[in-house]
Amino acid sequence: MTIQRTQPGAKRACISQERFQQIAEGDHIIYLLAPELLPSNPLREWHGRVEQVHAEEVQVSLMDEGYVGLTELVRRQEIIAVRKGTETHIAD
Numbered sequence: 001m002t003i004q005r006t007q008p009g010a011k012r013a014c015i016s017q018e019r020f021q022q023i024a025e026g027d028h029i030i031y032l033l034a035p036e037l038l039p040s041n042p043l044r045e046w047h048g049r050v051e052q053v054h055a056e057e058v059q060v061s062l063m064d065e066g067y068v069g070l071t072e073l074v075r076r077q078e079i080i081a082v083r084k085g086t087e088t089h090i091a092d
Helices: 017-021
Strands: 028-031 046-053 057-062 071-075 079-084 087-090
Touching: 028 057, 046 071
Parallel strands: none
Antiparallel strands: 028 046, 028 079, 046 057, 057 071, 079 087
16 A cells, blocks of 8 residues: 655545554654645655654654654644554555
């Protein structure tokens, strides 16, 4: 399965609510920045390690070169894939 790529402003693929509820500390996620943050490249995929899980979002430590060690909050609607161990779940 491939990750769906969309144009800015278009509905973007994200993981289901059920899959979001299965996220745990230590999982790795791939996500897109929220449109309201006005990213220069809205299709750039960001990678983070989940540090805390909240009801509507997760706090991640960024894993991308040049951003390692920074943290940010990521909402379910921004997450396009989750990896637990060796499995990867793409937006469903």
